[in-house]
Amino acid sequence: MSDILKEHREIKHQEARKKIWTNVCAEVAGAFNCKKVEVAIDWADKALEAFDERFNNQKKQQNNG
DSSP states (O other): OOOHHHHHHHHHHOOOOOOOOHHHHHHHHHHHTTOOHHHHHHHHHHHHHHHHHHHHHHHHHHHHH
């Protein structure tokens, strides 16, 4: 795979991570029972961890397979 394609994929991956974190944080913060911004940040961090775990594992499998 060319370096340009790898760089493009990494940029898209980082953009997706930012979008996921922002969306989850905003949705949780907008919930009627959310009283602290820290709760929204914690949920967003956990969602991002799950995203990374899932897609980093897929990337490893693709590289090994």
